[in-house]
Amino acid sequence: MPPRILIVDDDPIQRSRLVDLVQRFGYCAEALEGGEAAVQRLFDANGDAVDLLILDLVMPDLDGMGVLGRMRARGLAAPTIVQTARGSIEAVGSAMRAGALDFLVKPVGPERLQIAIKNALQTGALESEVRRLDVQASRVLSFKDLAGASEAMERAVRLGARAAKSDIPVLLEGEAGAGKEMIARAIHGSSDRRGRAFVKVNCAGLGEDDADTILFGGEASASACGGARQSGKFVEAQGGALFLDEIGELPLAAQARLVRAIQEGEVDPGAARRKVRIDVRLICATSQNLIERVKAGRFREDLYYRLNMFPVGVPPLRQRKADVATLSRQFCARFSAAEGKRIRGLAAEALALLEAYDWPGNVRQLENALFRAVVLAGADELTVAEFPQIAAHVQGFDVRVPPAPAPAALQAPREKEYVRVEVRDPNVMALLDERGDVRNLESLEADAIRFALAHYRNRMSAVARKLGIGRSTLYRKMKEHGFADAAAVERLAAPPPFQPRQLRDRLKI
Numbered sequence: 001m002p003p004r005i006l007i008v009d010d011d012p013i014q015r016s017r018l019v020d021l022v023q024r025f026g027y028c029a030e031a032l033e034g035g036e037a038a039v040q041r042l043f044d045a046n047g048d049a050v051d052l053l054i055l056d057l058v059m060p061d062l063d064g065m066g067v068l069g070r071m072r073a074r075g076l077a078a079p080t081i082v083q084t085a086r087g088s089i090e091a092v093g094s095a096m097r098a099g100a101l102d103f104l105v106k107p108v109g110p111e112r113l114q115i116a117i118k119n120a121l122q123t124g125a126l127e128s129e130v131r132r133l134d135v136q137a138s139r140v141l142s143f144k145d146l147a148g149a150s151e152a153m154e155r156a157v158r159l160g161a162r163a164a165k166s167d168i169p170v171l172l173e174g175e176a177g178a179g180k181e182m183i184a185r186a187i188h189g190s191s192d193r194r195g196r197a198f199v200k201v202n203c204a205g206l207g208e209d210d211a212d213t214i215l216f217g218g219e220a221s222a223s224a225c226g227g228a229r230q231s232g233k234f235v236e237a238q239g240g241a242l243f244l245d246e247i248g249e250l251p252l253a254a255q256a257r258l259v260r261a262i263q264e265g266e267v268d269p270g271a272a273r274r275k276v277r278i279d280v281r282l283i284c285a286t287s288q289n290l291i292e293r294v295k296a297g298r299f300r301e302d303l304y305y306r307l308n309m310f311p312v313g314v315p316p317l318r319q320r321k322a323d324v325a326t327l328s329r330q331f332c333a334r335f336s337a338a339e340g341k342r343i344r345g346l347a348a349e350a351l352a353l354l355e356a357y358d359w360p361g362n363v364r365q366l367e368n369a370l371f372r373a374v375v376l377a378g379a380d381e382l383t384v385a386e387f388p389q390i391a392a393h394v395q396g397f398d399v400r401v402p403p404a405p406a407p408a409a410l411q412a413p414r415e416k417e418y419v420r421v422e423v424r425d426p427n428v429m430a431l432l433d434e435r436g437d438v439r440n441l442e443s444l445e446a447d448a449i450r451f452a453l454a455h456y457r458n459r460m461s462a463v464a465r466k467l468g469i470g471r472s473t474l475y476r477k478m479k480e481h482g483f484a485d486a487a488a489v490e491r492l493a494a495p496p497p498f499q500p501r502q503l504r505d506r507l508k509i
């Protein structure tokens, strides 16, 4: 079903023109002639949901601002584009503050209208994703909450979902930040125990005494818990799940007690207290190779076999690059909402950069990179410039400030004065533009020539030969794409014995 767009305008000619255009773009159009009718339609529980509202600001009954006010008062967040006549631009500021996403000045051209609609629908989808995530944060996770479309992730999810059907102990294996805890929570959230506690203990850094007390209860050491008596995490997790993160780091004495607890199904808090029968689902995670630790005498073999009954591998992000886009969009939506920014998403080139990087810190590092990018962003889309640390590590992505302008005679005709990003690696050349459409041949050709010039250090003969064109064609194309300066640089660096007059004229040098 195509997105449904509601057009509200009191001018019948304008209304029918918009309906016509909207339908031509492939959307479903509905039109109304006034604000009151629009409010009724928007709050009609039996009507189809409106995906986008195109709202005239000046109308005789209830005007556009009135409609926006009623929507806000009743918590309706349909994405809205407002329309205004050329002379009344001031009204736009108030409309944007009241929640409108964009504005159009009448009469709007088809191209501008189409872009505005596409952007607003995209932003609307992101905002509803954010609302969905907000709701999720307050409830237990399920496998649907895990972003990722790769085969590797799907396999992990399939296994996790199978494990959730029983109480079998699960061992999640994967690098730090790969998403082991997310999967552990999803397993719990998809099991019959979902209404009960999910208790996490990070075993890394637990001392001998603390590990015992924290897990099984007893008198805590003064340094850990001020000497207070603890019931222990097993008891806290009663009826639910206990997640032991970095289980490979658990001290050996605590490992021995853990084996006993699993075997006997009860914990012994010591100090003449009665043993407690436990009903806890155990999920463990490790970023280390447990077998290696067993061989090194650092991990008990009997515990290893008890925990490794249902191993689930969580692959590092570099082995599931197909997940980078989904994860990035989700993080971008979440952080831009948290920061109060309206960021539509990532430019194709930025996404290509993120997909080219290896992510040694896995999903956590990607999440942090997106957070930083959203905080840095000045526009409504994240570009390569917002990921300088990542770009510095990926060959072919070079975020740099343009050099000081060349003397007028050498200046390239269309060089822009902003942080420019050059794609020098043909393997990561973006084929999509920032709107997600395939780039035209002209711009692809420009990038190919730019790459070849950098690659062969402006040696025109090599560039022409490798591109399979003559030198004169290369110069012509460089001129067309605005690279005349490169030819000039070459001439200055190594004057050719013969400089054709024509070329000098063309390059204006």
Ligand SMILES: Nc1ncnc2c1ncn2[C@@H]1O[C@H](COP(=O)(O)OP(=O)(O)OP(=O)(O)O)[C@@H](O)[C@H]1O
Pocket: 145, 146, 147, 148, 174, 175, 176, 177, 178, 179, 180, 181, 182, 183, 245, 285, 287, 327, 330, 363, 364, 367
């Ligand atoms: N599939 C996913 N979808 C959305 N967010 C994810 C996903 N996987 C991981 N994350 C996020 O990445 C971060 C790291 O994930 P998580 O804590 O589960 O990793 P981990 O493997 O348990 O790491 P560690 O071993 O360091 O504790 C978290 O903030 C989590 O929300």
